[in-house]
Each structure stands twice: as C-alpha cells, then as structure tokens.
Amino acid sequence: MANKERIISFPHIGNYYVAIEFLIKNTLNMKILIPPPITKKTIELGSKYSPDFVCVPFKYNLGNYIEALEAGANFLVQAGGGCRFGYYGETQEQILKDIGYDFEFLSILNTDDLSPFSTYGIFKNLNPKLSLRKFTYYFSLTFKMVEVIDSIEEYIRENIGFEVKKGSFEKLQKNFLNEIKTINNFKEIKSLYKKYDTLFKNVSINKPQNPIRVGIVGELYTVMEPYGSYFIEKELAKKGIEITRFITVTYLFKKHPKAKDLIKNSGKYLKYTIGADGTDSVSKAKQLAEAGYDGIIHFKPFGCTPEVNAMPMLQNISNDYNMPILYFSFDSQSSETGIKTRLEAFYDMISMKREKEKCKNVI
Template sequence: MSFPHIGNYHVAIEFLLKHVLENIQVLTPPPITKKTLELGSKYSPDFVCVPFKYNLGNYLEALEQGANILVQSGGGCRFGYYGEIQEQILRDLGYDFEFISLIDNEKVNPLAFFNRFKRLNPQLSLARFAYYFQLTFKMIEAMDSLDHMIRSNIGFAVREGSFELLHKEFLRELAAVEGFRSLDKLYRKYDALFRQLEVNKPDNPLRVGIVGELYTLMEPFSSCFIEKELAKKGIQVTRFITVSYLLRHHPQSSDLLKLAGNYLEYEIGADGTDSVARAKMLAEAGYDGVIHVKPFGCTPEVNSMPMLQNISNDYKMPILYFSFDAQTSETGVLTRLEAFHDMLMMRREANRWQNVI
C-alpha cells in the first residue's frame, strides 16, 4: 500500500497504516523531487492544479516500486475529483492496483475509516483501530506544535542547521513510538531540546504570515521551500494551516466570516475564506507582510485575491502573491522573495525614522 506525500506527515500516515493493516506492507513513496513532478506532469491534464501532478507522480513512483494498493483522501474543491481521474489515468497506463478513497468529500469520519480498513484487514478490531487512530492524531499534533516553534525561531539559530538536524532526529524517534506515554515523553524531550538551541533573535524581528491553499502551504517542495528561504533572511514565519488545524482546530465558516469582517459576506470555498480571515488577523497584529501561495488556477484562492488586496491597501501591509505550477522557476521565486525582503526592510527603516522625527 502507498499514498501521496505531503510535508513530513508521511511519518504519521505510515505509522497508522502499519499498525492497523498488519497484513499489508506499507510502501512510502520516495521523497518528492523534480522527477516526481516531471512524471506527474507528463500524464496529467495541462491545466489541472499542480497538487494533482505531485500526487500522480507519487503514485507512479510507488507503483514502479511494487505498490498495488493506492490511497487518496478527497477534499473540498477540485481535489475531491482527483481520485477518479488519477485512477483512470493509471489504469490507462496499464497498471493493475486497488484504489481506496478514505474521505470521499465527507468530513473526517473515524467509523468510515474503520470500515475501509476492516475490508483490507478482516482481523482488525474497532478497539485497536480507535487506539492507533487517536495515537496517530496525537503524533500529528506533536509534529505541528514543534513545527510552530521551529518556524518562529529557525531563522535566528546561532549554529546553522541546528534546528534541521534536531528535527530529523525527532521524526526518526517519532516513527518508533509505542503508545501515548512514550509519545508524551518524546514530545516533552524534544520540546525542551528545541528550546535549548541557541538563537539570536531580535526583540522585534520582521514577521511574515503565509496563507493560501493547503497543499502548497504544507508541502515545501511545491512552493520552492518558501519558509526556509524566509528564515535564511532572518524573518519570523507564521502559518496557520496544518493537518491538526484542518482536522480539529479549524474554525466554523461562520466564525471565519466574522474574522474576515467587511471583506467577506459569503464563504468562497476550500481555503479561500481562511486566507482572507487570517490575512486580516495578521494585518491587525502588525505583521510586516503576508505571502499568499496557491496552485495556478486554484479557483477559491483566485477568488480571495481581491479581498486580500483590499486588506493590503487598508492596512498598508504588503502582500506577495505566488502561483505555482510545473513550470515555476525556482530562480524567479527566490528573486521575488529577495525583492520582498528588501522592501520590508526599507519600510521598517522608513517607519523608524518617522517615529524619531
């Protein structure tokens, strides 16, 4: 069995599948590379959004390594149609496999998950599934919590690479947890270790929030590692959307519309409403800028852009827009980030002199 990559969450997904499908070998596809994108793009419709191409590339690499069961999750926009189209493309290419959709555009339903896994592993008990399902979610919450700390401090590390090295150690040990107690012990251990890393963080660093479509936010390769590049420039990065946020901590649509204020009257689908609401929150919190990321042609995020621009104008907060596709130039992304950073620095300096005067 195999599944698509998204950030480091493959660690938790593999953990769950191994413990509830003991009769099936779990095959994590190779890390995403340019080859993954090239494979996915070769067999995808030209104008489909780029997460589709990454997913298809993941499947092709997994199938070539011997996978014969593929898992897809479903979603609230065109992502909800990925499964059927990807399955047809792969069958047309001659692959023989079983395709399983875990969510089918419904809200996450643990009982529906259990029924699908039970079909694959008739020996699976509801108690065992419930235990490992909850444990996996706690793993994801631990990952997201530490990632938030890393995001806030990695750009100010005294020893280059210290955060990355410790994070790799954490993920390696995370894959081997045995239960809730060992997970809690592991989390407290690495929470302390990350806090002990030496940083040289100014009292008022440049702060940039990132909003947009969930895949390009959570899969760093798909956005040319924007967060890492911002950290290199000594910028504190804030991102709201994570798996635990989407599954448990995501506000109701009505609450997001309240957060968006006068900028939105109706929900605009997928993550678009969230992008507007969070951008307004970041502006009110005095952030220096916001970066909006999306796959090329992502309709909900395209719909959010006029409201984002109104927020930018009203709060005098710069917003940088990125649309990613298979043809996106990494050099172009880095050049635009460099210019954005320079502009934020000049604005900060201009404001400082105004305050002096």
C-alpha cells in the same frame, strides 16, 4: 491481485507520511511503501501524464503514485479534498491504468469527518480482523502524533531563522522524526514531546525583540508541502524572518473555525464562503494585518478558483493596512530563480518599510 501481497502507498505532504505510515503499520495487514522524496523527477512524471488544466497538487500526487508503482506498490490511497481535488481520484486511477499499471485504488472523500468511527469501516474492509477498539486506539494515537509534529514544526518556523549555529534545527528535527516512528503508546509520545520540546528550546538563537514577521496563507497543499512551494519558508528563514502559518493537519481537523466565524472574523472583506481554503485566507490575512505583521505571502496552485476568489479581498486588506502581500501561483513550469528573485524584492520592500517606520518614530 487477490493472490498477491498488498503493498500500499500514498502521496507525500510535508512530514505527515510518518503518521500515516504509523497508522497503517498498526491497523492493516499490508506492506508499506513510502514514495521517494519529491524531486524534479516527481513533478515531471506527474505533468507528463496529467491534463494541462489540472492544478499542481494533482501532478505532484500522480508523480508520487508513478514512483511508488515503479518501486513495487500495488495499492494506492487518495484522500480527496474540499475543492475540485475531491473529484480527482477517479481521474488519477484511470490515467494510471491507461499507462498500464496493475493496482487497487482507494479514494477516501469524506475528509470533513475524519473520526475513528467514520473511517473504521474502510479499514475493516481491508483487514477483517481489525477490531474497533484497536483501530480507535491507534487512530487517536496517530492524531496525537500529528499534533506533536505540528507543534514542533510551529516552533521551528518561528525560530529557525535566528539559530546561532546553522543547521541545528534541521539536524534536531531529523532526529525527532526518526524517533517518533518508534513510539508505541500515549505515555511514550508524551515523554518524547517533552524531551524534544526542551531540546529545541535549548538550541541557541539570536532573535531580536521585534523581528520581521511574515505570515503565510493559501491553498493547503502548497502551504504544507515544502517542495510544492519551492521551500519558500526555508528561504525566508535565511533572511532572519519569523514565519507564521495556520494551516496544518491539526488546524484543519481540530482547530478550524466554522465558516460563519471565519466570515465574521473577515469583517467587511467577506460576506460569503468562497470555497476550500479561500475563506481561511481572507480571515487569517486580516488577523495577521491586525497583529502588525510586516507582510503576507499567499500560495496557490495555478488556476485554483477559491484562492483566485480570495485575491481581491486580500489586496483590499493590503491597501487598508498598508501591509505588502506577495502572491505566488505555482505550476510545473514555475521558475525557482524567478521565485527567489521575487522573494528578494519582497524582503527588500518590507525591510525598507520597517526602516522608514523606525525613522518616523525617532523623529
């Protein structure tokens, strides 16, 4: 491997591959290979070689790795996680080597401290010529890129269900993602954000004053990777629903409250942290309920312990605030038809509830 050109790859999660590619391109002397977009083939490959009991993000990531290795990658990166996923890197590496692939594997587990100084040493080992100044600059610029992507996508979630000309938001988002890859400095990204913020807000929408609002909570991978949740956000938008979700990379590393504040905000529903994103799910569900949302959808991989722990508290919030909650537990065997059927029933429920409340107010 020492004499071969290093070709680096990493798993997909939402559109963040754009920012990851930018950071690697500007800091490491490596060729970058982005895996193909996630498809049914990805999860089939990942499931074929995964232990049955592991959560579905493991299977998606493993499928990403196999597709990348088949395309020529020979250096893989895994970012770890705040739950048992943080221990999966070694397992994934061993599985891939048992299959017969020849590659290097880097597992970055200290994701709680994603600062330039804590990660510089890792990049320096891969590129000895990399200066701290250069790395810090491009690391900061990459995070700014992430913030811009998250800000644009937040506006899209809240408004795409009301566009007058269908497809306008998706077309503009595609242009935005292509153009953000070309930025070189903070001035350019500031200018790009200003440009697209204006363009998105100029897209014609027909949004009622008080639309149906649904909040999404749950485990971070299934929340942030659209394919991992069977594009439920898109399905909700088709029904003219305003969508809110908190978990983004910007939220996780910049806006995330301390555990004690999440517990405080959870009130009577939670007294202790319950791991990974479970505490967030309870706290944010209560916040959404107090804000008068019409419903909440909870995402989790099958068997995700922190989110299983959160579910009784979520149900208590649902009962106390008379706010429906729909639970989805995803695995490689999840049925797209079944998911759409449950979404239809959920939409009918919150629509009828809204109509009843409207009639009460008239009377």
